[in-house]
Amino acid sequence: GAGVSQSPSNKVTEKGKDVELRCDPISGHTALYWYRQRLGQGLEFLIYFQGNSAPDKSGLPSDRFSAERTGESVSTLTIQRTQQEDSAVYLCASSYGRYNEQFFGPGTRLTVL
């Protein structure tokens, strides 16, 4: 079956612009996670969705970052007024429930010039 997909694969933007990153989870997965991976580092948790509610947003680095999810489907991560330190790979993962295996998408590489 289809895995987690993310789009775009790569995004280059100028400092100060807004960007939207999209995640399509595996059908039937109620839990969805966003992580950020800076160059040469491990993944940092950003936000968790259960259905379309977000009980844990503790990892969002600033109010420039926001995310939403439509039902148990697509999620978008929005970064407003991008800064160079936002450059990273943004990974999305989904699972049947919060203690089940998380399946990861291929990520979106964001470069802020």
Added chain:
Amino acid sequence: AQTVTQSQPEMSVQEAETVTLSCTYDTSESDYYLFWYKQPPSRQMILVIRQEAYKQQNATENRFSVNFQKAAKSFSLKISDSQLGDAAMYFCSGMTTDSWGKLQFGAGTQVVVTP
């Protein structure tokens, strides 16, 4: 709070040999799950193996096995009979049962496999 520490930036192994990757997982919680993920150059994170903290038996998946020492907070991964396809970045991670399932990751260990 949890801390995941991987102290080996890179490990090299010859094909067919065995390599062991180290990890420490420090938490005050008694109930948690530990994982090893593999990330090849394609960026796709792939689950290698999972260990529940309450289980005394160490997990095994084919050529991959863990040595979980709860008191020592140690969670090492052994790759036996290494293959060229095992070359990747390996991340140790963990989640506590009160964490909404969010994973905490270490910095990673790059595994290089030489013919």
